[in-house]
Amino acid sequence: MTAVTQEAGAPFGAAPPPADAAGDAAIVTSGLTKRFRGGQIAVDTLDLAVPRGSVFGFLGPNGSGKTTTIRMLLGLVAPTTGEYSVLGLPPAHALPRVGALVEGPAFYPYLSGTANLMRFDAADPTAVRGTAGRRVADALERVGLSAAAGKRYRNYSLGMRQRLAIAAALTQPRELLILDEPTNGLDPQGTREVRTLVKEIAADGTTVFVSSHLLAEVEQMCTHAAIMRTGRLVAQGTIASLSSGLVTRVRVETPDVADAARVLGTLGLSDVRPSDGAVTAELGGHAPEAVNAALVGEGVAVRGLAVVRPSLEDVFVGLTGEGFDVDG
Numbered sequence: 047m048t049a050v051t052q053e054a055g056a057p058f059g060a061a062p063p064p065a066d067a068a069g070d071a072a073i074v075t076s077g078l079t080k081r082f083r084g085g086q087i088a089v090d091t092l093d094l095a096v097p098r099g100s101v102f103g104f105l106g107p108n109g110s111g112k113t114t115t116i117r118m119l120l121g122l123v124a125p126t127t128g129e130y131s132v133l134g135l136p137p138a139h140a141l142p143r144v145g146a147l148v149e150g151p152a153f154y155p156y157l158s159g160t161a162n163l164m165r166f167d168a169a170d171p172t173a174v175r176g177t178a179g180r181r182v183a184d185a186l187e188r189v190g191l192s193a194a195a196g197k198r199y200r201n202y203s204l205g206m207r208q209r210l211a212i213a214a215a216l217t218q219p220r221e222l223l224i225l226d227e228p229t230n231g232l233d234p235q236g237t238r239e240v241r242t243l244v245k246e247i248a249a250d251g252t253t254v255f256v257s258s259h260l261l262a263e264v265e266q267m268c269t270h271a272a273i274m275r276t277g278r279l280v281a282q283g284t285i286a287s288l289s290s291g292l293v294t295r296v297r298v299e300t301p302d303v304a305d306a307a308r309v310l311g312t313l314g315l316s317d318v319r320p321s322d323g324a325v326t327a328e329l330g331g332h333a334p335e336a337v338n339a340a341l342v343g344e345g346v347a348v349r350g351l352a353v354v355r356p357s358l359e360d361v362f363v364g365l366t367g368e369g370f371d372v373d374g
């Protein structure tokens with residue numbers, strides 16, 4: 047599965063998964079489509095396969111259909127056409143085993159974290175009343191809010207609010223957690239905290255399906271990703287497989303740009319690009335240490351040498367020919 051050989055409109059991994067694949071998949075969609083009144087197609091024949099145990103990044107620019115997809119998965123909005131299963135079941139049957147965060151739930155500002163979660167839990171018809179206190183305390187502990195459990199919500203920081211929203215999804219044992227942009231609006235510290243929390247939850251065996259419009263975030267947090275563009279799936283697979291078809295470049299920082307470019311060319315590296323204070327080239331099959339040795343051997347002063355692997359942004363640009371920007 048390589049990303050670059052894909053033709054537009056024919057994303058790999060897009061063939062509808064066989065029925066028996068649903069057993070290993072946390073989410074399978076086939077031809078899932080949502081056309082809103084007024085004709086706009088928000089999600090266009092989407093075929094997703096989310097493996098159990100993955101941290102699956104659902105990546106796309108603003109307006110690319112992420113929230114609409116998640117709302118369909120959670121039964122909050124009906125698809126126009128298409129099929130889907132969650133945890134191998136029709137969504138309505140799976141929902142008690144799914145925790146979700148979509149557009150932060152409304153919490154009461156004057157109630158504490160604990161009191162808010164108790165109210166939240168009381169509204170859940172599948173929750174066992176007698177265990178609510180313990181389950182709420184456990185969920186708060188899970189997201190690192192035990193110390194702030196008695197504090198009023200209005201005094202929570204943004205990161206604490208987001209943790210509480212995730213805790214609300216964790217008051218019952220969940221096999222699948224669906225989080226719509228859980229780091230939205232957080233500062234770098236809060237973002238790091240939520241990312242760490244997602245990894246911890248996944249390490250406990252919960253599949254996490256997390257949307258984001260931040261490429262770097264998905265690269266850091268996720269094992270798999272699907273990339274959306276105006277409602278259509280552009281690519282999906284493991285993070286490594288998504289970029290496996292793209293070239294890795296080497297970047298040499300040096301004051302001897304011309305000499306370095308000549309040496310790289312002699313070595314057989316292609317697409318050598320000199321710029322101010324640095325030269326980059328396609329690494330191809332060359333070992334970076336051999337490139338470095340050759341440069342130094344030819345008297346080039348190497349200040350830095352870095353292997354630049356393709357990012358998910360490169361994947362997106364390579365597949366769509368466009369920058370990763372807001373969709374119309």
Ligand SMILES: Nc1ncnc2c1ncn2[C@@H]1O[C@H](COP(=O)(O)OP(=O)(O)OP(=O)(O)O)[C@@H](O)[C@H]1O
Nearest residue numbers: 082088106107108109110111112113114115259374
């Ligand atoms: N209720 C609605 N009625 C009409 N159009 C809608 C509705 N909800 C969403 N849309 C449109 O569907 C498209 C996809 O929206 P959606 O919210 O799913 O995108 P998103 O990927 O979640 O974006 P963001 O990153 O900004 O959250 C957008 O063009 C949006 O304007």
Ligand SMILES: [Mg+2]
Nearest residue numbers: 112113114226
């Ligand atoms: Mg959204």
